[in-house]
Amino acid sequence: MSRTPVALLSPADRDRLIALRRMKAVALGALIAMAVAFVLAFWLQERYTWLAYVRAAAEGGMVGALADWFAVTALFRRPLGLPIPHTAIIPTRKDEIGRTLGEFVETNFLAADVVREKLSRTRIAARAGEWLRVPAHADRVAAEGATVASAVLGALSDDDVRDLIGDLAREHLIEPDWGTPAGVWLQRIVETDAHHGAVDLAVDSIATWLDTNAESFSGLVSRRLPSWVPKLAHRFVDDTVYHEAVRFVGAVQADPRHPARIAIDGYLARLAEGLQHDEATRAKLENAKTALFDSPRVAALAAEAWHTAKAGLLTSLADPQSGLRVRAAQAVREIGERLTTEESLQRRVDSWITDAAVFLVDRYRHDIASIITDTVERWDPAETTEKIELMVGRDLQYIRLNGTVVGALAGLLIFTIAHNLIPGV
Template sequence: MANRAAVPGPDPQTEAQRRADLRKHQRIAGLMLVVAFVMYVSMRWLEYQGNPGAWIGYVRAFSEAGMVGGLADWFAVTALFRHPLRIPIPHTAIIKRKKDEVGHQLSEFVGENFLNAPLIAEKLRNAHIPQRAADWAVAEGGAERVSQETGRLLDLVVNGINASEAEQILDALVLDKLQEPTWGPPLGRGLEQLIEEGRTEPAIEAVVVWLDDKAQNSEEFVTHLIDERTPTWAPSFIRELVGSKVYTELIKFTSDVRYNPEHDARRELRKFLDQLARDLQHDEVMIARVEKFKEDIMTSTPVRAIPGALWESARSTLSAMASDPESMLRQRITEWVREFGRRVQDEPELQEKLEDRVVGAASYLADNYAGEITSIIGETVERWDAQEASEKIELMVGKDLQFIRMNGTIVGGVAGLVIYAVTELLFAVA
């Protein structure tokens, strides 16, 4: 009993109402049987008293047959749910005994008559689902409703993801992947290719321009620097003269470098980059330095915090866009749904393709998984408690079954009356 599942049923208020209705109709059916019994006994008593009334026989035949019909139907109805009078008569308490078998037969019935591929395919084709879906999407509010529900789903999914797990995934996909290879050789090859393609020249140009601009605006700084390094006993005009001369030569040098593409300083910069590209690929010392630099960067607190920051930023942004009907995401979803709906309306070939896919998917599920789906019925019924299941079913259909008892009493009585009247007529004629 501990492993039995609860039998599903209505709420307690509805169940109490059904139980009251069942008992009411049971009393009515029982009362009709009692009335038939009283009528029969009364007619027999009148016969024993010698009452010559011909009508007595007709009433007696009606009540006697009514009792038989009522008792027979009472037995039949009761035998569905329990042993009549608690006597274990064979083939009674059918639902209680045959619960599991009925459940599996119901599974087979549903599978054979409802979840078969041809029937599902016919129903789906007649339903014209793509056309109806397109009409609904294009109509006012349809695409917006799809966008709203999609936004809710996206918001639920994004906020339902565990933050620590998301960080671990991003860490594995980004930081771990960056940290795996040795940085030196790839950087060297990349720099070498940039040099061959001439793409380092803009960088060199930017450096010399920056240096020249800085030099042009550094007269005061240069003069002050020279003044600090000149002996204090030197006359002030000497210090100013030296500072001015150094500044003049400095800006002359930076200007020459800036406007002369073949200046020696530019050549030295190019040689430096060439040597750096070779060292990054082949010099073990340089490679080790780069690896140490990489290790320092990748283990630093700001870098290790990047996955968490990325996920939080992506989560908050997606959540806000999914919840805001005016966001670009929601608007794009609405536009896409409406546009696709119009395409389905205007392109019969697209309608047919979508319909084929819907029918094909449903047929595939029916062919391959109908048994698994319908087996849920049998397995669920098996887990039900037999006594409780019998009581629940009786509550659902017992009220209607009591009408069988009432009809049995009336129909039996009428049948008995007809039989008696026919036999009386035959013997009277004879």
């Protein structure tokens, strides 16, 4: 029966082939037994009249066995190789069977109302939540997600990513005008005094630096004095400059209306005005922005940042104990817990899934069903016949065996009725 070498069959198909051959042998054995019984009964019925009943039963059994053998064989091939019409149904009508099967699936299984009714009775969100909140399952989801993410990162070309980052930066950062938005933003900051906190932070930082770096003023001014000035005067000048700087910064810290603060407010207000209305100021900002982004150093820093981020992500994704994997698994468990306990969330998720499934089925059901039709059309007729026979052939052999038994009983019954009711028989 099998054209495919047994060694190439899957273990399941090998088991089916063995079972099929065994049932074929049983069905053939029943036919042979009926034939032997018929010959013996036909030969000896003149001597033993009761053998006429055996002959009738055997004759009916042979007819039933042969008829069912023909019917079963005609599904898969031509009986005895004869070109009998309406035989070898599966190989000759394979494509039609595939189209019919595809239409059946499309009509009865991929209908929108069928899908909606089925999904409406299925607690998808609750079941998913119960599964996801199990720690082992959450870890598995996180692991699978990490594997997919690692594969995607590994497949990305560093050059392509760098070009993409450059294109996105140019499109969203370089090409748009910064002047007017920056001026509006800065004006709002000045009007609401939101910049005072930054000024306080800067002044405090300067004061802290002065407290810890007094030695930095040594020679700052004195090295510019004439050589004939005494060394003591050098030290006095440097100390005076340092103390004046400390006193000035302290005054700025203590007085919210210090002239330096007012000067900063005025400068920022003028800058905001210029960025909004002065072409020269806007041009300076745009030139500085372009020079910054076009700088080879900035491009190198972007590439280095991508390499560092990629390496860090791959390392974290590969380590089951990394913070990223642990937090991902924890997030999955939290999602599962919410899906299990929050009925409102369950209803929303179930509704989303149902609506999405119905939309996809309603829009693409013909394309989905055509997968069956196209797949069956690509199958080789001989291989198709072989696989179908392996799947259902064993059960069909029972039909042959049942036909033998039913034929024998029918032959015996018919002969008995005729013998007892028809005169002269």
